[in-house]
Amino acid sequence: MARPLINVPAKIKRGQVFEIKTLISHIMETGFRYTTTGAQIPRDIVTAFSCSYNGEEIFRADLYPAISANPFLTFFTTATESGTLDFKWIGDKGFSETATAKIVVE
Amino acid sequence: MNRRMSLLRTVVCRAVVSAMTAFAIAGAALGADIPLDKRRSGYADLGRDSKAMQDDDTINPATLWVLDGEALWKEKTGAANRACADCHQDATISMKGVAARYPAFSPARKAPIDLEQRINLCRSEHQQAPPLAYESHDLLALTAYVGRQSRGMAVTPPSDGRLTPFIEAGRKLFTRRIGQIDMSCAQCHDDNWGKKLAGSLIPQAQPTGYPIYRLEWQSLGSLQRRLRNCMTGLRAEAYEYGAPENVNLELFLMWRARGMQVETPAVRP
16 A cells, blocks of 8 residues: 655745655665575566656656655745655666655745 | 262362463562553654654554555445445544554453454454455454554553453563573563663553554564564464464453554554
């Protein structure tokens, strides 16, 4: 059950810097572990994350095996226009998850 | 006749012995108990970042389980095609304080049952659904969701006389040396809390935040998982999930934490 959790202020003043918090459930299996019978557990991680603000990319991150399960990413941007924030996670085994958040700039 | 007599003798003997051990344990353990005002949750010893993680639901990864639990609460399941919500309605009202008083006595089993067992009992009796496995995502999610409704409330073990022998059994397990390391729970968590074991701080083992998101596990986990963890650490054979010994320990720990605040779902290193 992959489920992203987004937290942004619903209303914000123009020009103000605000924080965007994202959390997604993912096991982030490193690929370095073995089962008790010696079989390698294949890597299964989120490899990339991006966030766009009204279609323009404002934040992007590449993720690696050392990042813990349920990755929590937080970053800041400046409030320019009302609109939507689109989030996208891509990962191994065809993992793909999106989320959107609305923001009102006054 | 003969057989019945010898059986009777055994029962009487056993009763006398258990009464004696009960006195001995009560006497020996009373001095070692942590004074009520000296008790502290593991939260107090968390780092700044971990505290922030527990305090803010939008950062706490356990929220992912709580939200799944909320969805499961409303999901119809089993042969009866009923959801938890069909009987208990709004969990934010009906489940308030429930986790704070579990484990509770089950007349049907003549023994205490913990919250996970209560959920599975509900599933088998009312939903006619197969029980959820211990530590499965769904059981953790439901337990976390139910537990969340008691956050901030005081741990209030039921004043049920039928639980007394089980609390004592739990205390006995807590104070009994086990494993190759040959130590009891109490030696660390009653006698040496606040000191270091290798680089780690020894906590008081207060069960106020379960199920917890443990950073070491990278996942949510139950109190029984944590107990088994310690037993393995002592190189003892851990009791199976759902074993009466584990439930008695849970019961004793909740009794020991009476009055402390429920933090479910907590974050721990």
